[in-house]
Amino acid sequence: MKKLLLGSTMLVAAALSAAPAYAQAQRNAATSAAPFSVNLRGYSTFAFQIANHDRDADLRSHDMLDDTRLTVNVEARSDNGLTYGFMHRLRLVPAGSRSDFQNDRNFLYLRSASFGEVILGTHPNAVDNSMAPPTLYGPATGLGVYADGGFAEFAAGSLYAQAGTARLTYGMSKFSGVTATQVMYTTPTFSGFSFSASYSADSERGRSTDRNERQTSTGSTEIGNAGTENLFAAALNYSGSFSGIGIGAGVGVNVAGAKDRLGGLVTNREYENVVGWTFRLSATYAGFTLYGNYAYDGDSGYAKRLASEGAAVRVDNDSAYGYNIGLGYVTGPIAVGVSYGYGKTEGDVLIGGDDTLSVLNVGGHYTLVPGLMLFGGVEFFSAKNEGAKQNDGTVITLGTHLRF
Amino acid sequence: MTRSSLRRLWLPVTAGLLLVGCAGLQTTEPPLGRDAQDARRIGSILGDEGGFNLFGGSRRRGDDQPAGIAVNTYLWRASIDTLAFMPLVSADPFGGVILTDWHSPPDSPSERFRISVFILDRQLRADGVRVSVFRQIRDAAGWSDAQVNQRTASDIETAILTRARQLRLDSTAQRN
Numbered sequence: 087m088k089k090l091l092l093g094s095t096m097l098v099a100a101a102l103s104a105a106p107a108y109a110q111a112q113r114n115a116a117t118s119a120a121p122f123s124v125n126l127r128g129y130s131t132f133a134f135q136i137a138n139h140d141r142d143a144d145l146r147s148h149d150m151l152d153d154t155r156l157t158v159n160v161e162a163r164s165d166n167g168l169t170y171g172f173m174h175r176l177r178l179v180p181a182g183s184r185s186d187f188q189n190d191r192n193f194l195y196l197r198s199a200s201f202g203e204v205i206l207g208t209h210p211n212a213v214d215n216s217m218a219p220p221t222l223y224g225p226a227t228g229l230g231v232y233a234d235g236g237f238a239e240f241a242a243g244s245l246y247a248q249a250g251t252a253r254l255t256y257g258m259s260k261f262s263g264v265t266a267t268q269v270m271y272t273t274p275t276f277s278g279f280s281f282s283a284s285y286s287a288d289s290e291r292g293r294s295t296d297r298n299e300r301q302t303s304t305g306s307t308e309i310g311n312a313g314t315e316n317l318f319a320a321a322l323n324y325s326g327s328f329s330g331i332g333i334g335a336g337v338g339v340n341v342a343g344a345k346d347r348l349g350g351l352v353t354n355r356e357y358e359n360v361v362g363w364t365f366r367l368s369a370t371y372a373g374f375t376l377y378g379n380y381a382y383d384g385d386s387g388y389a390k391r392l393a394s395e396g397a398a399v400r401v402d403n404d405s406a407y408g409y410n411i412g413l414g415y416v417t418g419p420i421a422v423g424v425s426y427g428y429g430k431t432e433g434d435v436l437i438g439g440d441d442t443l444s445v446l447n448v449g450g451h452y453t454l455v456p457g458l459m460l461f462g463g464v465e466f467f468s469a470k471n472e473g474a475k476q477n478d479g480t481v482i483t484l485g486t487h488l489r490f
Numbered sequence: 491m492t493r494s495s496l497r498r499l500w501l502p503v504t505a506g507l508l509l510v511g512c513a514g515l516q517t518t519e520p521p522l523g524r525d526a527q528d529a530r531r532i533g534s535i536l537g538d539e540g541g542f543n544l545f546g547g548s549r550r551r552g553d554d555q556p557a558g559i560a561v562n563t564y565l566w567r568a569s570i571d572t573l574a575f576m577p578l579v580s581a582d583p584f585g586g587v588i589l590t591d592w593h594s595p596p597d598s599p600s601e602r603f604r605i606s607v608f609i610l611d612r613q614l615r616a617d618g619v620r621v622s623v624f625r626q627i628r629d630a631a632g633w634s635d636a637q638v639n640q641r642t643a644s645d646i647e648t649a650i651l652t653r654a655r656q657l658r659l660d661s662t663a664q665r666n
Contacts, residue, residue: 123543124543124544124545125541125542125543125544126541126542126544127529127534127536127540127541127542129532157541159541167661191525197519197520198519199517199518199519200517202520203519203520210523210524210525214524215523215524216521216523216524218524272520272521273520274517274518274519274520275517275518275519275520275521276517276518280520280521282520323521325521453532453533455535456532456533456534456535456537457532457533457534457535457536457540458535459532487532488535489529489532489533489534489535489540490534490535490536490540490541490542
């Protein structure tokens with residue numbers, strides 16, 4: 087028995103002593119197992135909308151929408167903690183081409199806790215990626231899928247026309263919404279702070295088809311993303327907690343050059359360069375989230391006065407800005423919320439008056455099971471074009487969202 | 491782009507450079523982007539982060555599950571580490587089976603041991619490893635089977651689990 091105990095004890099002792107030595111040898115060998123995974127996921131949304139508004143004479147009062155996106159993600163992690171891979175997302179092309187796909191995410195990434203994250207490819211820019219309200223399209227509920235009526239995606243142009251104004255009602259600079267081919271870097275998070283910066287040569291995705299420094303379209307007296315180049319975006323964000331209250335804050339800026347216009351009604355028109363600021367602040371406590379976003383674009387993108395254009399140019403000089411404030415509450419599978427957004431741009435600087443849009447949204451969603459939810463919302467909007475009423479109305483949206 | 495436009499970038503850019511320059515501070519992964527936050531908040535009907543894993547990979551495996559090893563990698567490495575003092579006959583990373591050859595402790599040449607390790611789970615769990623120990627003693631007739639102290643197998647299991655935990659902590663520390 088004594089021998090049995092002696093041999094067994096030595097065996098265990100040898101096992102205990104051998105382990106660290108072999109592990110050290112393994113570590114010195116600097117192995118790179120490079121495990122990888124190939125993941126296919128996506129989501130699908132179906133929504134039904136009823137609109138009652140002042141300009142419905144020739145418009146149907148209802149419409150339906152489907153939106154499906156598929157994501158392929160290849161990812162690997164090396165032994166030194168570096169995560170790397172690429173992601174490709176397909177989405178249905180809007181504006182009636184529902185049988186066609188295009189990609190709206192296509193990028194390589196490298197990420198680790200020590201140096202942060204680098205993204206190379208088609209992706210939202212630094213401000214859009216980190217500073218959007220709880221969700222861009224459903225601020226009231228944090229749903230992210232058209233609970234606000236989905237103006238920009240659902241019925242753009244039929245209820246009101248100013249896409250730039252619409253974006254400002256989310257409290258986001260209208261120049262931050264570009265999903266273009268770019269490079270982006272985000273620092274690691276320390277003490278709740280993180281910084282992100284991105285650069286894109288223009289607003290195009292994938293291979294560039296236009297390296298002109300001038301616009302060739304007839305354009306307007308106010309340019310959007312398509313009229314910009316060399317877009318830099320930078321965002322500083324904070325996330326922390328004090329006495330059980332979650333605090334989020336951020337400041338971001340978009341800086342871009344404006345392309346001059348080559349042709350059109352007036353030749354050689356020049357535009358103001360872009361400097362668009364975005365600020366955000368949020369507090370979360372006991373299921374409640376109170377937040378506010380504010381965007382200030384100033385005269386970014388407005389046409390300049392040129393002697394060759396005569397005295398008619400730029401009769402307005404008001405700044406473009408917008409904000410969104412909201413309150414949401416989540417309890418179990420139920421989320422409800424209310425938000426109010428307002429946006430103002432100059433519209434056509436040849437004409438006096440502003441383009442404005444105000445939106446009050448009440449909505450909610452119910453999660454049947456994780457990844458499957460029902461959502462609905464009612465929205466009251468009022469749009470003005472150059473100071474005159476363009477359209478007022480009420481929109482009700484009901485839908486379902488499935489994510490796998 | 492005017493010089494004044496670029497000048498307005500100084501505040502966020504300087505703040506960012508300060509963040510980058512704070513080497514040595516405790517850092518964590520960068521915050522999730524817009525898409526990832528949506529995915530996490532809404533969830534998936536397939537559970538966790540969702541999605542189908544093609545080619546048999548597991549998205550959830552993380553460090554626990556590199557390619558080429560079908561069982562928990564920490565348990566696997568810890569088992570190899572722990573039995574490194576014995577000659578191995580077989581090590582099957584897909585089945586999670588490690589078989590050693592007979593080994594005599596230097597101080598007790600008249601007895602020898604053989605160990606089989608079975609890794610039973612993809613997760614790092616206390617019951618994810620099972621050890622069997624075989625013992626023989628030498629007498630005039632040669633080697634013959636002998637009784638094994640019941641605690642020997644459990645002690646080796648404990649050693650493996652302890653080593654696996656160390657590896658796990660080391661890995662987490664390196665990532666952070």
